[in-house]
Amino acid sequence: MNSGVELDIGVKGYLEYHLFGQTLYITTTHICVLIVMLALTVFGICANRAIKKADPYKAPGAFVCFIEIIVGLLDGMAIDGLGKKHGPNFANYTGTLFMFILLSNISGLFGLRPPTADYGVTLALGMITFLLIHYNGFKYQKFGHITGLFKPIPILFPINLVGEIANPLSISLRLFGNVLSGTVMMAVVYTLIPKFLLIAWPGVLHIYFDVFSGAIQTYVFVMLSMVYISDAFDGEEE
Amino acid sequence: MNNISSEAFVLGMSALGAGIAMIAGLGPGIGQGIAAGQGAAAVGRNPGARGEVMPTMLLGQAVAETTGLYSFAIAIILIFANPLVKML
Numbered sequence: 001m002n003s004g005v006e007l008d009i010g011v012k013g014y015l016e017y018h019l020f021g022q023t024l025y026i027t028t029t030h031i032c033v034l035i036v037m038l039a040l041t042v043f044g045i046c047a048n049r050a051i052k053k054a055d056p057y058k059a060p061g062a063f064v065c066f067i068e069i070i071v072g073l074l075d076g077m078a079i080d081g082l083g084k085k086h087g088p089n090f091a092n093y094t095g096t097l098f099m100f101i102l103l104s105n106i107s108g109l110f111g112l113r114p115p116t117a118d119y120g121v122t123l124a125l126g127m128i129t130f131l132l133i134h135y136n137g138f139k140y141q142k143f144g145h146i147t148g149l150f151k152p153i154p155i156l157f158p159i160n161l162v163g164e165i166a167n168p169l170s171i172s173l174r175l176f177g178n179v180l181s182g183t184v185m186m187a188v189v190y191t192l193i194p195k196f197l198l199i200a201w202p203g204v205l206h207i208y209f210d211v212f213s214g215a216i217q218t219y220v221f222v223m224l225s226m227v228y229i230s231d232a233f234d235g236e237e238e
Numbered sequence: 239m240n241n242i243s244s245e246a247f248v249l250g251m252s253a254l255g256a257g258i259a260m261i262a263g264l265g266p267g268i269g270q271g272i273a274a275g276q277g278a279a280a281v282g283r284n285p286g287a288r289g290e291v292m293p294t295m296l297l298g299q300a301v302a303e304t305t306g307l308y309s310f311a312i313a314i315i316l317i318f319a320n321p322l323v324k325m326l
Binding site: 164170173174177178180181184192217219220223224227 | 293297301302304308311
């Protein structure tokens with residue numbers, strides 16, 4: 001499209017390579033995911049060092065306090081969602097998911113294109129949750145996981161099957177749609193409004209689309225993952 | 239009408255279709271409003287239950303938003319990755 005205004009929401013390919021006869025690209029999304037991962041890794045290493053050096057007989061410093069608050073919140077969220085017995089086993093997954101999606105969503109503030117505005121990223125996250133649901137379904141309900149599809153009456157089997165397959169699609173599309181709509185709105189605003197309004201007005205929208213909406217969607221994604229996973233424990237005998 | 243090329247016609251109709259698809263935003267808007275109103279009523283009746291009402295309300299609103307996001311996905315596909323133009 002060569003019209004006057006140029007809307008830039010797409011993913012650009014930077015480095016071309018060939019694999020199995022396909023032409024593939026290293027895109028903006030890959031780079032942004034790597035930056036987010038790098039930030040999380042550096043934070044993790046710093047946190048590990050700080051916790052190891054912390055003296056249990058003295059009051060903890062600000063950074064150690066901050067880490068303890070984060071870990072406490074994430075563990076508490078997993079235990080609230082999955083129960084006392086299973087919560088601690090899944091705290092690693094849900095906590096990592098929460099931090100990764102939150103940092104991805106608010107990375108629009110730092111000038112990156114949010115990685116979660118690419119369907120490849122959110123579908124991968126949804127598929128991990130899908131695998132966890134069915135792994136735990138077979139682990140805890142054994143064969144009941146399959147016969148559960150024929151309840152309450154066998155004729156509902158196709159509908160139940162579609163419902164199971166729609167889970168990862170719906171949670172990944174929800175995250176993708178919300179973040180992408182924020183990105184599109186910001187691109188439209190930056191393209192169309194006059195120059196003198198650029199000083200203050202986009203900041204308000206950044207607070208809503210990046211911070212508020214991003215945090216809500218992160219919470220919703222993690223909560224829905226936990227709801228689906230805890231459904232898999234249903235037929236378990238205590 | 240004769241001097242409109244078929245590409246231009248398909249592109250224009252796709253833009254119209256994208257706009258019409260976003261009418262689906264009505265439903266989630268009404269649903270989320272009802273959920274928020276009921277949440278506010280619940281907190282007003284029992285302010286102690288605020289911590290329980292808020293996550294439930296947000297979760298329900300997020301699920302209700304899904305249909306709107308499907309229409310948004312269709313609109314985005316029609317504008318930026320139009321499959322109809324390749325059929326010409």
